[in-house]
Amino acid sequence: MLAKCLDGIPHNQFRQLIEYWKHPTVQAICEMNSQNRKKQKWRHRMGPINFARVRVALRAAKDNNEEPSKPEIFIATRTKTGKEIQADTQVAIAELQNHQNSGETTDDAFMAVFRKEQPGRVRCYGRSVTTSSLKKDEEINNLKQKRADEITSLKEELREEMRHLFTQLLQNNPGLNFQDIPGCVGSNLASPIDASTAQAVRGTNLPYSSGSAQDSVLQKENAGN
Incomplete structure (x- = not known):
């Protein structure tokens, strides 16, 4: 084993690693992990890429930015271009498609194939995601959407009032030019009437509907004189 030491690795450190591998306790752990891995079904093929990145990519590929379903995540993470799909994975994908073709929802189809979720985990979401965290995220998203809807509604009411x-x-x-109103130039508010009826000749005296406005004009004229 020392003869197979890679370049750049000090021999004394590699020797310590070999001694660690040969320790009875470590060998027992390795054997147990090996047996457990053989029992695993539907192993994903994403390597170091986590499921969160897969979800983001699938969501971005949809026109409405919709959250991908569990069957979509399962198929995306268990298949890889140019590589053969494992037999148990092929069976699971076929069962998922059959359940969905029969009219079942994606969640019902997923539960029918993989049964009930185990405590403390949620399939197709990665290691750090739990049922409680998903519920909390859903509540937060609902509050954000509600807030956004309220803001949109208030903006529409304000536009109508304006x-x-x-x-x-x-x-x-009638002679008032809409563009002469301070603050309206460049505004994103649409003109409330047709432009042909709102045109006025610049430089003409504009009629005022209040006496206070006329007093203001007179005061300016007197100050100029």
């Missing part, structure tokens, strides 16, 4: 306000303003002042 349209109504400007409509009344232009009706009371």
Whole structure:
């Protein structure tokens, strides 16, 4: 084993590693891990790529950015281009497709094939994801969506109020140019009336609907004189 030491690895460190491998306790652990791995079914083929990255890639590939289902994650992580699919994986994929073709939902089809989830874990989400964490994330996303809907609704109400306000303003002042109103130039609010009815000749005296506005104009004229 020392003769197979790779270049760049000190021989004294490699010798310590060999002694560690040959320790009876370590060999027993290795044998147990080997037997457990042989019992595993439907092993994924993602290597060091975690399932979260797979979910992000699948979500981005959809037009509506929809969350991928468990069957989609299972198929994506157990198949690899250019490599043969394991026999037990082929059977599981066929069963999933049969259940979904019969009209079952993706969750029902997944549970029918793989049975109930084991405590403390959730299939197709990776090691760190649990049922409670998924529930918490769902609640947070629901709150965010609710907040976004409320903001959108308030913006629509504000637009309607602004349209109504400007409509009344232009009706009371037929000669008013909509672009002369401070703060409206460059605004993303659509004009409340047709542009042809809102045109006014610049430089003309604009009628005012309130006495306070007329007083203001008179004060400016007097100050200029």
